[in-house]
Amino acid sequence: MLKNIVDNIMKKSLKERFLLVLGILFFLIYLVLGLMIMFWDMLPLNMDPLYRYAFGVLLIVYSAIRFLRLINSNTE
Structure with a gap:
């Protein structure tokens, strides 16, 4: 399976x-940003913790959607 993916990328x-590569980079940026907002207390965001976690989860879900779209476009 991995060989098929590599062959598809090389074509x-x-x-x-x-x-x-740009799509993978932005997936990682959104994922890390969501995790930072949720768990890094030193981040200077003046938000209620409930809204912080909600915003972090929203960014992580968005990164997952981007990843799924990237995988689906890569198989075509």
């Missing part, structure tokens, strides 16, 4: 590979 043009 893509340079532009498509760049967009794939």
Whole structure:
């Protein structure tokens, strides 16, 4: 299965590979940002903890949606 994914990536043009890397980068950025907002107390956000956790979960769910879209577009 991994060999098929690697072969599929290598068949893509340079532009498509760049967009794939960019998509993975932004997935990781949203995931880390959501975790930082939820668990890093030193982050200077003046928010109620309930809203902090809700915003962090929202960012993590958004990153998961981006990841699923990236995986689905990669298999085509």
